[in-house]
Amino acid sequence: MPKLVEKQLLLALHEPGWAGFKLASVYGAIYFASLVLTWWLIVAEQYALLVPLVLLQAFIMHAYLIAFHEAAHGALCPVGWVNGLLGRYTGVVSFMSLSLYRAAHHWHHAYIGDKRDEEFWPLNDPGQPRWKRRLAAFLELTCALVYVPLLFLRAFLRRDSAIRDRAVRRMIWLELLAVVLYQGAVFAVAWQLGVLSTVVVGFLIPAVVAGNVQSARKYVEHVGLTGRRAVSLTRSVRNPSRTGRVISWLLFHEPYHDVHHLYPKVPQESLPAVAAAENPIPPELPLFPNYTRAVLDLLRGLGDPKFGKAWAAPLPAAHPADALRDSA
Numbered sequence: 001m002p003k004l005v006e007k008q009l010l011l012a013l014h015e016p017g018w019a020g021f022k023l024a025s026v027y028g029a030i031y032f033a034s035l036v037l038t039w040w041l042i043v044a045e046q047y048a049l050l051v052p053l054v055l056l057q058a059f060i061m062h063a064y065l066i067a068f069h070e071a072a073h074g075a076l077c078p079v080g081w082v083n084g085l086l087g088r089y090t091g092v093v094s095f096m097s098l099s100l101y102r103a104a105h106h107w108h109h110a111y112i113g114d115k116r117d118e119e120f121w122p123l124n125d126p127g128q129p130r131w132k133r134r135l136a137a138f139l140e141l142t143c144a145l146v147y148v149p150l151l152f153l154r155a156f157l158r159r160d161s162a163i164r165d166r167a168v169r170r171m172i173w174l175e176l177l178a179v180v181l182y183q184g185a186v187f188a189v190a191w192q193l194g195v196l197s198t199v200v201v202g203f204l205i206p207a208v209v210a211g212n213v214q215s216a217r218k219y220v221e222h223v224g225l226t227g228r229r230a231v232s233l234t235r236s237v238r239n240p241s242r243t244g245r246v247i248s249w250l251l252f253h254e255p256y257h258d259v260h261h262l263y264p265k266v267p268q269e270s271l272p273a274v275a276a277a278e279n280p281i282p283p284e285l286p287l288f289p290n291y292t293r294a295v296l297d298l299l300r301g302l303g304d305p306k307f308g309k310a311w312a313a314p315l316p317a318a319h320p321a322d323a324l325r326d327s328a
């Protein structure tokens with residue numbers, strides 16, 4: 001994989017800061033305030049006002065799923081135990097184990113587009129029929145809150161799982177138990193207190209929307225790309241306008257997804273600086289000025305969803321005369 005940024009600049013930018021933690025804290029405060037407002041609007045029977053509020057909550061939840069991703073990389077804040085605590089809590093709320101996500105996500109970075117890239121099964125396997133890949137894409141884009149945890153559980157529970165470390169597996173089981181206990185307790189307490197409708201409207205519905213948006217963004221970042229090099233397997237959205245920069249900041253700079261794959265240890269607040277320092281920008285990088293263009297590029301191949309190096313066109317065969325030449 002090419003190194004396109006000066007080493008000293010990279011070393012300086014690898015130091016994690018508090019930007020991600022601060023943004024996540026603001027999102028958390030807004031969300032819990034919106035939950036109180038949801039309760040009040042339901043009591044006041046102002047149902048029309050719940051629509052924009054649910055959309056705001058869905059946006060915050062989607063942003064928190066990106067923060068969860070940052071925590072899995074240890075980059076949400078510079079204090080390790082705080083990073084882990086925030087990541088595990090976000091995971092429990094999101095029906096996901098941080099340790100499971102981290103273990104499976106490691107393979108996505110180490111073997112992007114390979115059959116070992118668990119996050120994209122079965123789209124990364126040419127041996128899977130098109131109907132199965134279409135069904136998987138449909139479920140992930142419409143029922144992500146259920147489908148995505150099951151996809152990661154498949155990576156964990158199948159017989160030939162790459163997640164073999166006993167300590168990691170033990171932690172995963174504990175976190176999965178915490179998910180069940182936490183979610184069960186939330187809904188049980190809400191029912192006892194008579195605020196179950198608030199939890200459904202202010203948590204469950206926006207969680208469904210946020211999960212689907214997360215999957216849609218994941219597809220925009222990768223699905224349909226079948227190059228041989230890692231840099232050609234990630235769409236990057238770099239919108240230089242003020243609006244584009246604000247959206248990128250609100251999403252923890254996740255639109256710079258190619259930079260994240262090239263330098264996964266660089267914290268999110270430093271990704272724009274790394275992107276600006278790239279020289280040259282790889283010509284095979286799928287680079288887009290906004291999400292609209294990237295989505296249109298995704299839609300062109302979504303009817304036959306695929307991703308990864310296994311789908312790349314075979315290299316041209318050597319000329320017979322070349323095969324007879326002395327390699328020396």
